[in-house]
Amino acid sequence: MSLTDHLLARIAHDGPITVADYMTECLLHPTHGYYTTRDPLGTQGDFITAPEVSQMFGELIGLSLAQSWLNQGHPDHFVLAELGPGRGTLMADILRATRSVPGFHDAVEVLLLEASPTLQNLQAQTLKDYAPHWIDSVADLPESPLFLVANEFFDALPIRQFLRDGDSWRERLIGVEDGALAYGLGPRVPQIALKHRLDDTQNGDLVELCAAAIPIITVIAGRIGTHGGAGLIVDYGDWHSLGDTFQALKAHERAYPLAAPGQSDLTAHVDFEPLALAARAAGCAYTRLTPQGVFLERLGISTRAQALAAPLGGSELDTLVSAHRRLTHPDEMGNLFKVLGLYPSPSSPPPGLEP
Ligand code: SAH
Numbered sequence: 001m002s003l004t005d006h007l008l009a010r011i012a013h014d015g016p017i018t019v020a021d022y023m024t025e026c027l028l029h030p031t032h033g034y035y036t037t038r039d040p041l042g043t044q045g046d047f048i049t050a051p052e053v054s055q056m057f058g059e060l061i062g063l064s065l066a067q068s069w070l071n072q073g074h075p076d077h078f079v080l081a082e083l084g085p086g087r088g089t090l091m092a093d094i095l096r097a098t099r100s101v102p103g104f105h106d107a108v109e110v111l112l113l114e115a116s117p118t119l120q121n122l123q124a125q126t127l128k129d130y131a132p133h134w135i136d137s138v139a140d141l142p143e144s145p146l147f148l149v150a151n152e153f154f155d156a157l158p159i160r161q162f163l164r165d166g167d168s169w170r171e172r173l174i175g176v177e178d179g180a181l182a183y184g185l186g187p188r189v190p191q192i193a194l195k196h197r198l199d200d201t202q203n204g205d206l207v208e209l210c211a212a213a214i215p216i217i218t219v220i221a222g223r224i225g226t227h228g229g230a231g232l233i234v235d236y237g238d239w240h241s242l243g244d245t246f247q248a249l250k251a252h253e254r255a256y257p258l259a260a261p262g263q264s265d266l267t268a269h270v271d272f273e274p275l276a277l278a279a280r281a282a283g284c285a286y287t288r289l290t291p292q293g294v295f296l297e298r299l300g301i302s303t304r305a306q307a308l309a310a311p312l313g314g315s316e317l318d319t320l321v322s323a324h325r326r327l328t329h330p331d332e333m334g335n336l337f338k339v340l341g342l343y344p345s346p347s348s349p350p351p352g353l354e355p
Helices: 003-014 019-028 055-071 089-097 117-126 192-198 213-227 272-281 292-298 301-309 314-328
Strands: 078-083 108-113 133-135 146-151 160-165 168-177 180-189 206-209 229-238 247-250 253-255 265-267 337-343
Touching: 003 019, 003 168, 003 180, 019 160, 019 168, 019 265, 055 089, 055 146, 055 229, 055 292, 055 301, 055 314, 078 089, 089 108, 089 117, 089 146, 146 213, 160 192, 192 206, 213 229, 213 272, 213 337, 229 272, 272 337, 292 301, 292 314, 292 337, 301 314
Parallel strands: 078 108, 078 146, 108 133, 146 229
Antiparallel strands: 160 168, 160 206, 168 180, 229 337, 247 253, 247 265
16 A cells, blocks of 8 residues: 555545644655655755765764863763764764764763664664664663754654634644645634744744654753753754745655655754753753854864865865855855754853853
């Protein structure tokens, strides 16, 4: 049975489903899911991420985390964790860049959270020198200092969408029309979780809610607040999103999200404010939301690019120059992508970010 047939049958049986249910089925269905069945990254895949653009991204993240570890008295055992590690490239770059930090590798335990067996296999190959372990949930993170990175993880978590109708909301649902998947709207409901959005929206506005992110941030922030550490959450989005950001990407092109379930990457912009508030409620401080380009420049990406460029010429040099531009320029990833840092309140924020 194809994923489309499975969804049509599910809707016929249960009625229209939420966008969140649709995302979960499309991305993580055990046999047809987008992430569960393939490696979607890179020029041959559907999209490319910052660590796949250049090693500089992971190196600078690694130095920021290692400096936080030093600033916090270099605990002799800590967890270095990544959520949604893709091909393992970012973690490999972090670990390579921190080899020269005395004691860091002796103290590190590498933990990965990855839903896709295909990508877990790739991560195992890329990171075989570092004996990583996989956890099934952030609840399995041990009670120890936690240094964590998540790049383009939260944008893959399922969101629900609500259209404002007076002082109530109607949920955008996915049902069936003429035998095909189609959008519709649920009944008017007050939605307590959206009460604060009545202040900054108007009738007819659409807002998004990512409920799945909150328990994840709560656990991470609890570990960092209690045991020390730092978190770097990098993603596209803003403090407060407004409007429909649900999108599908296939072969680097935008696609209609309902057209080919399980065949394209589905994401939504990350709303950072609820993450920051959940972190604070769990006892952890958060930094100002900072554009990726600013963050990388503060960490010295231009100096690093010059060092890497020195021996290069021709097309290799062109590739490096364009990677630097791609990661930092406001017209490319520099402004769309943001960084939110988490840290224990008595310490200083991770380098590259400010309170
Ligand atoms: N961080 C990587 C990959 C980003 S793609 C990079 O920057 O290149 C999103 C990653 O999150 C993939 O590894 C995907 O399989 C994983 N992922 C998506 N939803 C997940 C979930 N609910 N639980 C665990 N991993 C998930």
